[in-house]
Amino acid sequence: MRLLVTGGAGFIGSHYVRTVLSGAWGETEPEQVLVLDKLTYAGNRANLDPVAGDPRLEVVEGDIVDRELVDDLVSRVDAVVHFAAETHVDRSIRRAHEFVTTNVVGTQTLLDSARTVGVEKFVHVSTDEVYGSIAVGSWDEEQPLLPNSPYSASKASSDLIARAYHQTYGVPVCVTRCSNNYGPYQFPEKVIPLFVTNLIDGEDVPLYGEGANVRDWLHVDDHCRAVHLVLTGGRDGEIYNIGGGTELTNAELTGLLLEATGTDWDRVVNVADRPGHDLRYSVDISKISSELGYRPQVQFSEGLAATIEWYRENRAWWEPLKESARG
Template identity: 65%
Template sequence: MRLLVTGGAGFIGSEFVRSLLLSPRTGDVRITVLDKLTYAGVAANLDPVAGHPRYSFVHGDICDADLVDQVMPGHDAVVHFAAESHVDRSISGGRPFVTTNVMGTQVLLEMAKKHRAGRFVHVSTDEVYGSIPSGSWTEETPLSPNSPYAATKAGSDLLALAHHRTHGLDVVVTRCSNNYGPYQFPEKMIPLFVTNLLDGGKVPLYGDGRNVREWLHVSDHCRGVELALRRGRAGSVYHIGGGTELTNAELTGLLLAATGSTWGSVERVPDRKGHDLRYSLDCDRAATELGYAPRVRFEQGLAETVAWYRDNRSWWEPLKRGTARPAGPPAPRAPDTRLPAAAPPGAR
């Protein structure tokens, strides 16, 4: 199987690429990564597979129709991770999110149809549903996004499913809960808090900290995406959740304990605009049809993640300074790579 993986230099996409190419169970899977290498696309994330005989890299933008037209032929499936994903950035300025998440997805769908690519796995988010006070969303729950980021992901979900219904494209959509793990860009809550605390700095906690998120280790997410690629029904949506719900305040307490810090390191900041209170996914369909269940216990995964950031300063320190990049192939300079001095805890 030859896969075109968009956004393969990002946090989740690179985990997917590494997990397939470095595992003997995946056989003769060949992967082409298409990535623009924006601020969160880190070339060094793919260093472990650099030189692999079944891996190739194309530096480019999914919005570039001519480039995608050249790259798409010969691939058996597309796994589409590429997206602008940081909620706070989307609130500050939504245009890049519309361009990449909606227009870029449309370009990929058009070219997948033109070149008769097989399966198109569109990787999305639980944020398209908005907020749920109790219970869990099913795949039939109406979409009700509240942030510009979530709205653009909802739009791209609908475009992908429309291409299945109108053009017969073999589309599968996955929607995940909040990811964590190694190689996550340090603007998201867990790596931001861990790296700040390791440096003896402060961490910003939104509002009263009661917002609830469901946490999913990135390796479990990528295994779920692979299951959807291999076993999913065309035209279906699958939830990939982690099963561990925590308030932001509870998670903050765990991160303080893991880094030997105290609540004196926490600064309360004004709540995010349109901040969703709670996310929760019903994953019965993925369990029944795909055989999916999370394997990484949150306590173990969080401890290993904190240890990874403690041991890999050479990866994250240049990213937080915005003055250099981790070791790896050179990447183009992208706008606004610096994190704000007190970046908010954007959990996606």
């Protein structure tokens, strides 16, 4: 199979590329992997250094809204795995138009090309945030979409466009909705790498409100393995939730990070809560488990320890990113 991976130089996309080229999930290795990435602040060629010498890999710098470029790349592959997105909620509150352009128009552009060419499969990678907030229980895939931030609204819109392209044009689309990812190579604006790198450097960390917001944590390898299961076996037109099975309040997560880095609560600064901040996310993974055999394999305690150690050992990767963001 020949694959186009959008956003393949970002945190999750690059993990997928590195791992699928190694055949680590036991599936047939792809004949070719084209990566299309705009290489914005969160896209980094260094994320692909471990596989840079693989002759099957080609990295193309470009924008998913560029129809001519997208047409050319999609015409060369059998399937599309679409990770590319603007993802940071705080940024979406400040610059919502960028999220609509990339997440909605970019997805529609890719789907148009996929429809024209006739790809075998299109996997659209989305987020549990499209469901809104849930006080108790877990969402299944039939729940209505009630997004509360410009980011999640743009992703919900792209999910609906993907569904419509299947219903109207027969494009073989699957949509995945994951919970909060963590792992190596995550840009240090997200909570785990931000807190870890700040604490390593003796800096304070910001905790929204009282830290009562609850998130389900999913290791990036479990997420990418699930996406690959959907690519190879998911039913066209279906949605699959992907969760990690570890729910923590932000305060509980902060306590674990403080303990792991040998620091105290006096390094925590409580800041004003984010506008429209969802209290709790939780997804039901019964569907992907029963249909495709997915189960999270990375224990959170082990995954978190390994992630913290990665950031300790790879200062040369994250320090320039933080310096650039500051200035």
